[in-house]
Amino acid sequence: MIQLSAAVLAWYFVAPAAHPVEWSALAGVLAVAASMLWKSRGVTAWMQGLPIPVALLAWRAGIPPWVFLAAFFATLAFGRNAWQARVPLYRSSREAAEVLAGALTPGARLLEAGAGDGRLALWLARLRPDVQITALENAWGSFCLARLRWWLMGRPGNVRLRPASFWSVDWGEYDAVYVFLSPAPMQRVWEKFQLQAKPGALLISNTFSIPGAEPTRRTPLSGRLQQSLLFWRIEHGTE
Numbered sequence: 001m002i003q004l005s006a007a008v009l010a011w012y013f014v015a016p017a018a019h020p021v022e023w024s025a026l027a028g029v030l031a032v033a034a035s036m037l038w039k040s041r042g043v044t045a046w047m048q049g050l051p052i053p054v055a056l057l058a059w060r061a062g063i064p065p066w067v068f069l070a071a072f073f074a075t076l077a078f079g080r081n082a083w084q085a086r087v088p089l090y091r092s093s094r095e096a097a098e099v100l101a102g103a104l105t106p107g108a109r110l111l112e113a114g115a116g117d118g119r120l121a122l123w124l125a126r127l128r129p130d131v132q133i134t135a136l137e138n139a140w141g142s143f144c145l146a147r148l149r150w151w152l153m154g155r156p157g158n159v160r161l162r163p164a165s166f167w168s169v170d171w172g173e174y175d176a177v178y179v180f181l182s183p184a185p186m187q188r189v190w191e192k193f194q195l196q197a198k199p200g201a202l203l204i205s206n207t208f209s210i211p212g213a214e215p216t217r218r219t220p221l222s223g224r225l226q227q228s229l230l231f232w233r234i235e236h237g238t239e
Contacts, residue, residue: 002038003051006031024056078141087181089142092120093226096206099219100178100229101127103204108175112136113166113189118146118159120178125156132158134174138165171196180206180226187211194234203232 010016010027028049035048055068078089097120104110108131112121115135125133137143143163150161171177171193179189190210193203207227209215217231 002031002034002048003027006034006048007052020056024053027052074141076141078139087114087185089116089139090180090182090206090225091116092180092206093221093223094123095221095223096120096180096226096229097123097127099221100124100204101131103202103219103229103231104128104131104176106130108132109173110134111166111169111171111174111177113177113179114181115146115161116142116180118149118161120180121146121159121161122149122153122156125153125159129156129158132160134160134162136162136164136166136169138163167192171201172198174198174201176202176204178204178206179208181208183208190232193232197234199234201234203234205230205232 006027009030010023014023014026016023028051031052032045032049035045058068100120101124110124110131110133112133112135115121115137118135118137121133121135124131135146137146140163143161146161150156150159174197177193177197179186181189186205186208187210189205190203190213193201197203205215206229207221207225209230210232213232215230215232219229219231221228
């Protein structure tokens with residue numbers, strides 16, 4: 001919507017057919033401004049200024065139109081959660097998997113809410129073959145990639161991949177829930193966890209905290225983005 005609005009508004013001032021370079025540049029500036037008004041900051045806001053000028057350059061370079069269509073479907077396949085829920089595609093590190101493996105009790109049932117390409121679930125399956133892992137992912141491109149990784153790694157029996165939204169699943173049967181999302185949905189995650197999780201269950205978040213809820217444990221990670229694993233246990237459980 002930002003790109004479409006910027007393109008139409010720029011058209012009001014500059015005719016794209018007569019002055020395509022000027023029109024695309026103005027549309028890019030307007031897209032950045034609209035993004036900032038939408039409370040985006042930093043690189044996220046400035047990247048909004050690129051699509052229209054880049055599309056013009058690609059058109060002038062003679063790139064076939066089907067390339068743009070393929071890029072659109074690839075973005076939709078892997079990035080639908082970025083625009084639907086403000087959750088980019090983050091990939092958990094091996095270090096996070098190792099810390100998580102050491103934090104789970106024997107025979108634990110873990111829900112990975114937002115599995116991405118499945119790398120954490122599959123690493124954890126090797127580190128802790130006793131743990132039963134349910135990995136949910138609703139972006140179909142990411143899910144297909146996770147499924148392929150699962151096949152290539154020998155189809156481990158303690159990993160169950162499902163193409164589903166974790167919001168639609170009851171968390172009550174799991175001993176721990178792992179998330180690596182963004183600041184945007186964390187309050188809602190906490191409310192769902194408190195409402196549905198069984199006594200003593202753990203909520204584990206990679207890097208992102210819950211507003212107003214101090215974690216009971218924090219384990220540092222060495223990555224620039226992945227800074228720590230944060231642990232909460234619901235009030236009617238025991239630490």
